[in-house]
Amino acid sequence: MARFTRGFSGRSRAERDPRLPPGQYDARDDWPVLNAEVTPDLDTATWTFTVHGLVRNPTTWSWDEIHALPESSYEGDIHCVTTWSKLGMSFTGVSVDTLLAAAEPLPDATHVMAESHTGYTTNLPLADVVGGRAWVVWDVDSGPLPRDHGGPARMIVPHLYFWKSAKWVSGLRLMDHDERGFWERNGYHDRGDPWLEQRYQGD
Amino acid sequence: MGGWQTATVVGMHDETPRARTFRLRLSRPESHRAGQHYVVRLTAPDGYTAQRSYSVASPPTDSASDEIDLTVERLEGGEVSGFLHDAVEIGDELEVRGPIGGWFVWEDGPALLVGGGSGVVPVMAMLRHARATGRSDLIRLVVSVRSPDDLYYRDEITGPEVTVVYTRAAPPGVERPVGRLTLDDVGAPAEGATAYVCGSAGFADAASRLMVDAGVPVERVRVERFGPTG
Numbered sequence: 001m002a003r004f005t006r007g008f009s010g011r012s013r014a015e016r017d018p019r020l021p022p023g024q025y026d027a028r029d030d031w032p033v034l035n036a037e038v039t040p041d042l043d044t045a046t047w048t049f050t051v052h053g054l055v056r057n058p059t060t061w062s063w064d065e066i067h068a069l070p071e072s073s074y075e076g077d078i079h080c081v082t083t084w085s086k087l088g089m090s091f092t093g094v095s096v097d098t099l100l101a102a103a104e105p106l107p108d109a110t111h112v113m114a115e116s117h118t119g120y121t122t123n124l125p126l127a128d129v130v131g132g133r134a135w136v137v138w139d140v141d142s143g144p145l146p147r148d149h150g151g152p153a154r155m156i157v158p159h160l161y162f163w164k165s166a167k168w169v170s171g172l173r174l175m176d177h178d179e180r181g182f183w184e185r186n187g188y189h190d191r192g193d194p195w196l197e198q199r200y201q202g203d
Numbered sequence: 204m205g206g207w208q209t210a211t212v213v214g215m216h217d218e219t220p221r222a223r224t225f226r227l228r229l230s231r232p233e234s235h236r237a238g239q240h241y242v243v244r245l246t247a248p249d250g251y252t253a254q255r256s257y258s259v260a261s262p263p264t265d266s267a268s269d270e271i272d273l274t275v276e277r278l279e280g281g282e283v284s285g286f287l288h289d290a291v292e293i294g295d296e297l298e299v300r301g302p303i304g305g306w307f308v309w310e311d312g313p314a315l316l317v318g319g320g321s322g323v324v325p326v327m328a329m330l331r332h333a334r335a336t337g338r339s340d341l342i343r344l345v346v347s348v349r350s351p352d353d354l355y356y357r358d359e360i361t362g363p364e365v366t367v368v369y370t371r372a373a374p375p376g377v378e379r380p381v382g383r384l385t386l387d388d389v390g391a392p393a394e395g396a397t398a399y400v401c402g403s404a405g406f407a408d409a410a411s412r413l414m415v416d417a418g419v420p421v422e423r424v425r426v427e428r429f430g431p432t433g
């Protein structure tokens with residue numbers, strides 16, 4: 001159990017929103033920008049998204065092609081491992097279910113690696129990106145997703161810490177095993193459930 | 204990286220009016236690499252916790268460090284930084300966890316380091332490491348601060364491998380006009396250099412693009428952004 005810190009009482013608990021997982025605070029109007037690489041300037045004319053690896057039909061969509069798929073939205077909260085959360089966000093794009101339905105994962109696929117145009121990667125169990133829990137999105141709160149937040153398009157997997165929601169996403173690679181992505185190799189958790197505070201390897 | 208451990212505050216001093224360095228004695232010494240950070244967790248009597256990450260300013264040592272320096276900028280309304288500045292006294296115990304991070308670390312090879320404001324902390328660990336190991340020839344550090352009052356480690360940081368850029372107010376004798384970091388300040392990066400850029404989101408974005416403009420390949424630019432994390 002955590003030990004008390006002498007003299008610390010923290011912010012008024014009356015303000016605490018039940019939508020906040022343990023150890024998180026409400027960033028309110030701020031949306032902090034955290035990434036480890038140079039923010040890329042991607043042209044939607046040449047942008048692509050590819051599902052490959054253990055799938056029956058490796059598939060690549062252009063910007064126009066992915067927009068022609070049925071639209072899907074997420075309304076809810078996001079949680080960053082650096083302890084900020086943002087409540088009541090709205091993202092629009094396409095459900096990962098729709099993309100996987102086209103590519104047809106093979107029966108032995110168990111995990112995915114989300115890949116970015118910058119070379120960033122993050123690993124996820126396949127089960128965490130199906131069933132209406134993961135999206136590739138290009139709009140946030142009714143406007144185009146800003147470049148520094150991953151625009152023109154990023155993943156969102158909002159039930160996990162937000163580093164799993166790869167910015168500038170370029171595709172998903174399906175795998176029959178787990179493999180560590182960028183932050184996971186650098187000490188962060190393989191799954192990253194904010195309600196279990198799975199921040200670092202070993203949590 | 205281990206789990207949570209107790210650290211005792213054994214020293215503290217102000218770097219600037221808004222930044223204070225805390226020397227912590229770890230109950231379980233750990234080896235760290237230059238650029239890594241620790242998480243500090245505060246726990247209230249009712250179990251409420253708040254945790255934030257702070258870069259280690261002290262350099263790696265030959266064996267596991269039993270003392271580390273964390274430099275903490277006091278943020279407006281910062282729940283954790285405000286507590287650390289206002290309430291913590293020598294002898295207090297804090298829960299910490301680390302070291303964390305394996306990307307924004309420097310061990311060898313030519314490096315162009317750029318720190319904006321409080322973003323100087325992890326690159327200071329790199330500079331200290333280079334100096335301590337006699338390899339400051341590998342390092343070039345550019346620090347950007349608003350005014351002389353905002354310069355951390357001012358008695359130690361100056362040297363032939365360091366350039367300080369003042370964006371709003373400069374001390375007497377500085378010829379460079381005040382203003383934002385430019386290509387001229389950065390100069391030509393050494394052959395094969397990796398760039399390490401740390402600062403606020405706005406600073407990191409501008410400075411990381413400057414690195415690319417200066418000729419550092421985009422895949423050799425490592426960025427650490429400080430959000431308003433209280």
